[in-house]
Amino acid sequence: MPEQPAAIRVHNMSEVTHGYSEAQARLEAMRCLQCRKAPCVGGCPVRIRIPEFIQAVADGEFARAATIIKESSLLPAVCGRVCPQETQCQEPCTVGRALKDPEKGVSIGRLERFVADWERGCGKVETPAVKPGTGKRVAVVGSGPAGLVCAADVRREGHDVTVFEAFHKFGGVMMYGIPEFRLPKAIVGEEVDTLRRMGVELTPNFVVGRTRKLTDLLEKDAFDAVFVGVGAGLPRFLGVPGENLVGVFSANEYLTRSNLMRAFERGKALTPIFLSKRTAVIGGGNVAMDAARTALRLGSDEVHLIYRRTEKEMPARIEEIAHAREEGVVFHFLRNPTRFIGDAEGRVRRMELLKYELGPPDDSGRRRPVAIPGTEYIMDVDGVIVAIGNSPNPLVPRTTPGLETTRWGTVVAADDGLTTLPRVYSGGDIVLGAATVILAMGQGRTAAAAINRLLAGGAPAREAAEKVESIPDQG
Numbered sequence: 492m493p494e495q496p497a498a499i500r501v502h503n504m505s506e507v508t509h510g511y512s513e514a515q516a517r518l519e520a521m522r523c524l525q526c527r528k529a530p531c532v533g534g535c536p537v538r539i540r541i542p543e544f545i546q547a548v549a550d551g552e553f554a555r556a557a558t559i560i561k562e563s564s565l566l567p568a569v570c571g572r573v574c575p576q577e578t579q580c581q582e583p584c585t586v587g588r589a590l591k592d593p594e595k596g597v598s599i600g601r602l603e604r605f606v607a608d609w610e611r612g613c614g615k616v617e618t619p620a621v622k623p624g625t626g627k628r629v630a631v632v633g634s635g636p637a638g639l640v641c642a643a644d645v646r647r648e649g650h651d652v653t654v655f656e657a658f659h660k661f662g663g664v665m666m667y668g669i670p671e672f673r674l675p676k677a678i679v680g681e682e683v684d685t686l687r688r689m690g691v692e693l694t695p696n697f698v699v700g701r702t703r704k705l706t707d708l709l710e711k712d713a714f715d716a717v718f719v720g721v722g723a724g725l726p727r728f729l730g731v732p733g734e735n736l737v738g739v740f741s742a743n744e745y746l747t748r749s750n751l752m753r754a755f756e757r758g759k760a761l762t763p764i765f766l767s768k769r770t771a772v773i774g775g776g777n778v779a780m781d782a783a784r785t786a787l788r789l790g791s792d793e794v795h796l797i798y799r800r801t802e803k804e805m806p807a808r809i810e811e812i813a814h815a816r817e818e819g820v821v822f823h824f825l826r827n828p829t830r831f832i833g834d835a836e837g838r839v840r841r842m843e844l845l846k847y848e849l850g851p852p853d854d855s856g857r858r859r860p861v862a863i864p865g866t867e868y869i870m871d872v873d874g875v876i877v878a879i880g881n882s883p884n885p886l887v888p889r890t891t892p893g894l895e896t897t898r899w900g901t902v903v904a905a906d907d908g909l910t911t912l913p914r915v916y917s918g919g920d921i922v923l924g925a926a927t928v929i930l931a932m933g934q935g936r937t938a939a940a941a942i943n944r945l946l947a948g949g950a951p952a953r954e955a956a957e958k959v960e961s962i963p964d965q966g
């Protein structure tokens with residue numbers, strides 16, 4: 492896929508990849524073998540009819556392709572860009588398997604992005620039809636992919652839907668976490684506008700648990716059901732000395748300032764952002780890659796990524812690791828900070844790193860990092876971004892009696908999203924732990940179907956089952 496050269500793109504926030512032209516998309520689509528058993532479909536959490544949409548692309552029937560994709564995915568322009576395709580739809584692709592390299596499989600996500608962009612580009616995005624009003628009211632808490640998809644599917648049935656969002660902009664992590672250079676905010680904004688056109692009411696700056704309790708929405712405000720999609724936005728820290736020095740940030744804060752408050756637009760932005768010249772990013776997931784690449788774009792001369800395992804165990808998408816490397820991020824594997832050291836003014840100046848080696852596999856199946864005592868050494872830094880994972884947002888569970896959580900803080904929900912409280916459903920990262928856009932979207936859709944059944948008088952009150960056995964290890 493054509494993209495901005497690394498030397499140019501590190502100086503701007505524009506999207507790295509340009510997307511396929513029509514001719515390129517058709518050529519790529521022609522690589523699909525139209526396998527009878529279509530293993531790719533099994534790799535897609537929402538089971539898009541992949542061979543059919545790809546055939547439509549190959550035939551140049553892009554509108555037909557868009558219709559097929561949208562049967563299963565409401566956010567194809569987003570998923571086509573950020574889905575970890577190499578571990579999902581593309582991983583089992585027959586073409587990649589035959590070539591013994593999943594990277595060489597059919598580029599399903601890129602084709603999906605092409606179709607979605609083509610549809611938007613020619614102004615053919617249709618607003619989904621909404622059935623006549625039922626008078627029933629549903630509150631959706633949180634406007635990430637889980638909340639947006641749930642809101643759309645419930646609204647289609649003719650129910651009134653209000654989305655309550657803590658931030659002043661809608662879209663969740665798609666808006667405040669994933670940077671502009673990977674997912675342009677205009678795309679997320681257009682998805683939100685589609686909901687507005689459908690008649691969904693969107694209420695910003697409304698923190699459920701503070702502005703109003705969840706139970707009040709049901710008992711005082713006469714909502715018939717609530718969907719909780721508040722995500723996993725609570726940053727984890729290392730817990731080592733010096734982590735509160737000036738210049739040490741959570742990736743959440745750093746990325747939110749840059750993405751949501753557009754801190755990169757110096758002089759115009761609503762918020763400042765810390766500028767460092769020699770920046771260390773701690774972690775190996777997508778969040779770490781996003782933070783490292785953002786730091787480069789904000790003017791760091793050097794960005795050092797510190798990860799306690801090896802590249803093989805990194806949870807970040809392969810494409811993001813490759814892009815970060817091309818842009819000049821320096822990777823340090825089998826290292827972890829033991830302390831941060833400040834100057835007389837309390838600003839971070841150095842950090843101590845300890846070397847690691849790989850031991851036997853842990854619960855996540857990846858080889859465990861084992862510290863090598865006595866291998867400490869010092870690295871000079873003037874900015875540190877900690878990106879070692881996020882935990883579920885605790886506010887709603889803490890302020891909602893009877894809403895049970897697991898010991899990892901995730902909300903307990905049955906397969907259809909029903910929580911331990913009647914008429915309260917949940918999905919996305921708050922149920923799964925930090926997961927992916929497509930999984931959050933799928934859960935929003937499943938919960939919407941259950942809410943629609945409930946409001947039609949058909950949903951049995953059942954006990955919610957504990958779903959999450961452990962929070963995924965993101966570091």
Ligand code: FAD
Binds near residue numbers: 921
């Ligand atoms: P979120 O997107 O977190 O949305 C939750 C929303 O609820 C937020 O807007 C929040 O402000 C709001 N909220 C929270 N509490 C309250 C409250 N009390 N009242 C009202 N509103 C509230 N996934 C991928 O698939 N591919 C990627 O490349 C990728 N990159 C990522 C990069 C970063 C930096 C991060 C942080 C995550 C990334 N993810 C990626 C993960 C993905 O974004 C999440 O799994 C997904 O957004 C979860 O969706 P959600 O709807 O459950 O929650």
Ligand code: SF4
Binds near residue numbers: 530542586
């Ligand atoms: Fe096409 Fe690959 Fe799916 Fe086969 S597995 S149908 S080649 S995309």
Ligand code: SF4
Binds near residue numbers: 537538541576
């Ligand atoms: Fe692949 Fe994601 Fe599209 Fe499914 S939604 S086909 S996993 S890119």
